[in-house]
Amino acid sequence: MYLLLCMLALTDITTSTFVIPKALLIFWFNLKDITVGGCLIQMFFLHAVSIMHSAVLVTMAIDRYVAICNPLRYTTFLTNSRIAKLGLVGLIRAVLFILPLPMLLIRLPFCASRIIPHTYCDHMAVAKISCGDITINRIYGLVMAFVVMGFDLTIIALSYSLIIRAVLRINSKEAHQKALKTCTAHICVMMLAYPVGFFSTLVHRFGHDFAPQVHIILANVYFVIPPMLNPIIYGVKTKELRDKVVKYTYRICSPGTNYFNPA
Template identity: 55%
Template sequence: MPQQDNLSGSNSTGVDPSVFFLTGIPGLEALHLWISIPFCSVFTVALLGNCILLYVIKTETSLHKPMFYFLTMLAVIDLVLSTTTVPKILSIFWFNSREISFNACLVQMFFLHSFSIMESALLLAMAFDRYVAICNPLRYASILTNSMIAKIGLVALARAVVLVIPLPFLLRRLPYCGSHVISHCYCEHMAVVNLACANTRFNNIYGIIVALFIVGLDLMFIVLSYVKILRAVLSLASKEEQLKAFGTCGSHLCAILVFYIPIVLSSTIHRFGHHVAPHIHILLANFYLLFPPMMNPVVYGVKTKQIRVRVLLLFRGKSI
């Protein structure tokens, strides 16, 4: 096959390769067509779910509140994450289209990592929203104004860009004089770094610091918010008030678990699971990329009454 010739010929030398080749899921190439079925299904649910969520929030004025503004940002981030990677993954599975230009690879990597960092920041912002709503309800409207929400969104974007923008430049200065075959479905930072034939210690250290800084710092503040929320809820007199307060946090807690558990699991196996088969690494990496965009609209649709009612009315063809 011509594609195989390209792959075998990709071991040519060169400092700045014009093209890389993605393997898909190494070791499971024969099953790519079957694997594409759940990938395509999850992608479709993620697109439909997040688009419906955005439409419902936009058209229903009662949902024009801080929590739903944050949810809108989260839906946009999930759409970008999905559309940045999944179409290329499916083209590998369906058409064996493994080739990706070096510049396109760096662009995909930038969007992938920056929007993942933004999603972590949004989950932290939503934890702050729940903290204010439960611990300072009388000041909720004065603290979480539209301008404050816009500032939080801009800070999340700026932080992501500042932390990720060095990665493409660091990768550009490395020589790639060996294989140009990336053992992955998409251009992930460490997968590209591993192809360089030079000292990559700085790239490795920078990547680890960014990951620990984001996951560690954001998770620490999220846990701190929920410790304060728990104290406030337990101080409420009646069981009914406690359950109602906990109910307002249910969707957000599910979103946190859906986002952070796969990331922590994948990172742990990637760093320490040296005896784990490569296809397990890749499948886990795809899981944490695909699962949150699919689950977030489902979780919020099921657990948030206002959204659930509006979606049901929408599907019944009634005016909302």
């Protein structure tokens, strides 16, 4: 579980690192310029980390399934090496799916106006300012989003259907509540990630009637809010993390605390 939380934290930190600094430079100092190479690198990492984030959520769903349905095999089935291999598979999948996006953009001609209506380089936002035909970009981006989300959501739905079936076979209400508490944090994280990401993808491609501000807000919400709330969700639901936070908060706020340690 802690390895999975570490992987989730890494994806959140990477996302924030590639979005927030540039957005703050735009809002605070009006530094809007970005090189073509920098734009493509930012786009690659943002979309790759999004797919990696989805892979981590799938692995967490499998983790919850094994913990609830096969608890005696948990430590033997989900070993550290197996979790690492699943993370590596998710990383390779993300790179292979996203690598064509910069290549599809490089081949496009761009007009005099190169203003991207976003605080970061989104694939479709960059493609739309091109003078060339972006049909392939639209098709590939949409198919990729549906394939990745469709596959991952199918695995997650299958895991939770098996969990629900196993829980319903138990007559104890206490067992039902324990299973629900075990999955609550994961469900909350998924509700933050998938609906906003899916809706943002559709708005980018078909939401011509939406105001540009709606596109920008949805895109920023997708990359900013989940990384901010995920640590809070798992911090509240995980007893060990919660106890550590309370311990250090009490140590800092307690009267007479010695903040300095002179030599």
